Amino acid sequence: QVQLVESGGGLVQAGGSLRLSCVASGLTFSRIGMGWFRQAPGKEREFVSAVNWSGGSTSYADSVKGRFTISRDNTKKTLYLQMNSLKSEDTAVYYCAAQVGLGLTTERGAYNYWGQGTQVTVSS
DSSP: OOEEEEEOOEEEETTOOEEEEEEEESSOGGGSEEEEEEEOTTSOOEEEEEEOTTSSOEEEOTTTTTTEEEEEETTTTEEEEEEOSOOGGGOEEEEEEEESSSSOOOOGGGOOEEOOOEEEEEEO
16 A cells, blocks of 8 residues: 655745655655645645656756755655745645656656645745
């Protein structure tokens, strides 16, 4: 049974930082691409960042480029999202997702498994 469990969300002031983690089980973590998505109230779930199986290739939404960093530790089966210079518009539930494949994709529909999400709230 595949499980993705996010943690690290919380309440932070604008300009602050948070690091999200996503621990995976039930799959061969080192052989899959991973991604982060987010969903704000009343909006569709949107792409944030993605990484390929090795961590050597990454992609970011324009809105977070230069502020967020995605990384992974295959030995720990863990995906990370370091979020710096947070803005109020970053407030959302953040989800990690896994896609069966070595590459990375920004397409929500390409992901096979999803975590339950972690709330990030940025106060201005």
